[in-house]
Amino acid sequence: MNNIAESIDLQSEKIGPRLKEIRNALGMTVEEFYSPLMKAFNNGSSIENNKRNLGKRLAKDIIEYYNINPGFLDTGKGDKVLKVRPYHKKTFQPRPIDPGESVPFFDVKLTQLHAGLPDIFSESTPEYYVNYRPFNDCAAYLPVYGDSMNPRFVNGEIIAVKEVINRDVILWGEAYLVVTDERANSLITVRLLHQHEDTGKIILRASNPAYGGDTVIDKAAIVRLYIIKGKITRNQL
Template sequence: MTDNQSEKISSIQSRIREFTRIKGIDVKTFERNSGLSNGFVSKIGDSIREASFKKILASYPTLNKNWVITGVGSIENESTNIETDTSKKTNRVPFYDGDVTASIVGSFSDIKEDPSFWVDFKPFNDCDALFRVYGDSMYPKYGSGEIVAVKQVFNIESILWGEAYLIISNSEYDNLRTIKTVHPYDKDESKIILRASNPNFKGDTIVKKNAIIGMFLVKGKTRIDHY
């Protein structure tokens, strides 16, 4: 892009959007990679706080800060070139230290609070979030205080039977939010069985598939004992 083309971009927000377009990523990915809250770019006015700029430049060091603020100059620093190879991008995943599942309507983008920090761990980089497990219904598979990484599943027919999922239901099942292993319900294919791993939590929960508004595969777990 030439300097003349850059000058036609009239605001900080639109310049950020132009940068993401050239990088080949959407705004949501830009926000996530930069450690910014969901919807941050849409709220940008005539300025950006220095702390937020530091987060952006840590993830996108080629971005020309002066161009973002003033529209003058090139999009990137003169000594670098914008990398458009998406295979080289860092995909960081938000970690929430509190119990955030109650805030989810259908996906983790519903959460208003900022993540405690962001995780760059390749096996989990395609996940939507990491958060702590509360309660013992899934012990010993997932103990209270352990951290799970979850990835949203959009096709309920692709369920991996016997695996653990975070299930979010509608009001028909009292807005259920729970991690359970999922099993087929042989009597009715339109329903599934949710089952605890802990033998002290007896009894299956049978849920209609069409009552599930969010479903996330638990890809793995980790634990933090000390910060």
Template sequence: MTPNERVKFLLGKLGFNTQKDFADSINIKSGSLSDILRKRVGVSSAIKDRLALIHHVSKLWLETGEGPVFNEQPTRPVTEKEGIPYYDIDIEELASENLQMMEREPIYYVNYKPFNDCSAYLPVFGNSMHPAYSAGDIIAVKEIWNRDVLVWGEAYLIITNKKANDLRCIRFLQEHPDPAKVILRSCNAAHGQDVTIDRDSIAALYIIKGKITRNLI
């Protein structure tokens, strides 16, 4: 079996009734899992890490088929002490539409309890949102799955598809008179006027819950 076929084997071995349940258990989208099962993409190291951490799957078995399927203990148990992963990545350089930062190896983990329900910490590059968020700040972001329920006036990390020119930016979200659209607003006047995009052009959305100083990491 290939690594992709071994992931498919795990779907039944772990007792999941649907691909969605399996995908949800390791915090990836159903489409991403489907691409793996159909061999459209490979099994990333981060997916292997998640299977090892969450379901105690042996990474050696995943990669080679050798040895037992499961470890007796997690390779690296997720504990409160580890906190939330920090990724040293410029969001404007992301190639993926769904922000596959979770499939990258984090630099380290940040344990700051007020933000321990977040998805990740990221550095801010540029000053399009100065003074709210400036270059060098570290922001805590939490993925928003239901985009029909948004908090207007809050800052979000927004990833769009080609329909909205593959934007990767931090902006305030404002309500538009047309419910099919949203307004992106910068708090730095030097970075232009409001931009209106279609809701369905948003590939991924993360609310910014706050920022931390580097002495916390």
């Protein structure tokens, strides 16, 4: 079975749903099914929903671990499993998950987020989860669109945002994701923060000099504040 995954069209949009069929036939949850094989087991949902491709190595591991019929995975015909191995489910123990172990990536534009929600990401579905230790204390990964923050952040890069609990402690000149209420037109934006002479106000500034003019808002209008802890490129995911 060494090369069995290579004989399957893993790019087919049918692969994900067939994996889900197999998992459901075994009576297993996403965590039960993928956790023995994937550290970020939630990525299994993305694979089943065709939001993430199934790689050859993972396909081989899944087929061998559950003795899956590769013919069913490839064509949807025949038995789902060649020989049921119920001991996988019986001996399964959920792997303890560190809350900071992986961070959701939301492939959304800032204009798609809602400032009025207690959690601006609550109506967005993660594409997958990223386990990158330096940023595992962050709230989310988000893509960069546009060039207003160039050269600090380039279009296509991905930023890691960490919520600021104490908004009185701000690193002036650093980039933040700022979420405001109606007093600032429910603005959600990534900008450099600068101190205003009026301590009750704050300056939002683009890092791209082509975007002239500062935006000044009341500090009280900020409902959520996230520091941009760092960035990665898509090929690092």
